[in-house]
Amino acid sequence: MNDDEMKANIFGSLFLVANRLQVLGDQIDAQVSTKQWLLLAVLLSCENQRCSLTELSKKIGSSRQNIKKMALILEKRGFLKLTRSDEDKRTVLLQPTQACLSHLKTRExxxxxxxxxxxxxxxxxxxxxxxxxxxxxxxxxxxxxxxxGEEE
Structure with a gap:
């Protein structure tokens, strides 16, 4: 196999690995999907475990809309608290709840x-x-x- 064939093989395999990893990871926990877990993991790494939708979307590499959709689901499950920033009312801040932290501990x-x-x-x-x-x-x-990248 030459370099170009190996690159194509590796490139395609990345998507296959990601898809299979997500399917398996989703089976670990009926309440938190793999993508939701990633959102929570990145949020927990933020200063004071608090971050805006926009910051999270940049850190995760996903659209703000996708992050908001996941955040709203997690909020309904009692895992996130969404609030408006005191400094800028347009900014939505996410913070894990105690129920979230307790749940994550059970799946560790x-x-x-x-x-x-x-x-x-x-x-x-x-x-x-x-x-x-x-x-x-x-x-x-x-x-x-x-x-x-898309122009914003």
């Missing part, structure tokens, strides 16, 4: 087992190469977003 062991199983067969060297590769892809994507 399953998450750890899931990730460990996903990385079976990866030694430190493979993990380092994978981490470097993903880091390079993220840099490339940031550059490409400047070129191909």
């Amino acid at each position: 062991k399953n998450e750890i087992a899931f990730v460990e199983s996903f990385f079976t067969g990866f030694d430190t060297e493979k993990l380092m190469v994978m981490q470097e590769s993903i880091s390079q892809w993220m840099k490339n994507l940031a550059r490409m977003e400047d070129t191909y």
Whole structure:
């Protein structure tokens, strides 16, 4: 297989891996999908576990509308609190509730087992190469977003 064929194979495989990972991940928890879990994980990494819809959408790489849709679902389930910013009433802030934090704690062991199983067969060297590769892809994507990204 030449370089172009390998690139095409890897490129297509990324989508297959992502889709299969999402389907499996969604089976871990009936209350929180994989994409909702990612939203919560990114939110928990924000300062004071509080972030705006716009900031979250940029960090996750999804549209503001998709983030808002997920946030409203999570709010209905009692996992998020959505409020307006005191400084700018147009800004919607998201914050996890205590119920959310408690729920995430209950699934922690399953998450750890899931990730460990996903990385079976990866030694430190493979993990380092994978981490470097993903880091390079993220840099490339940031550059490409400047070129191909939608005008706002």
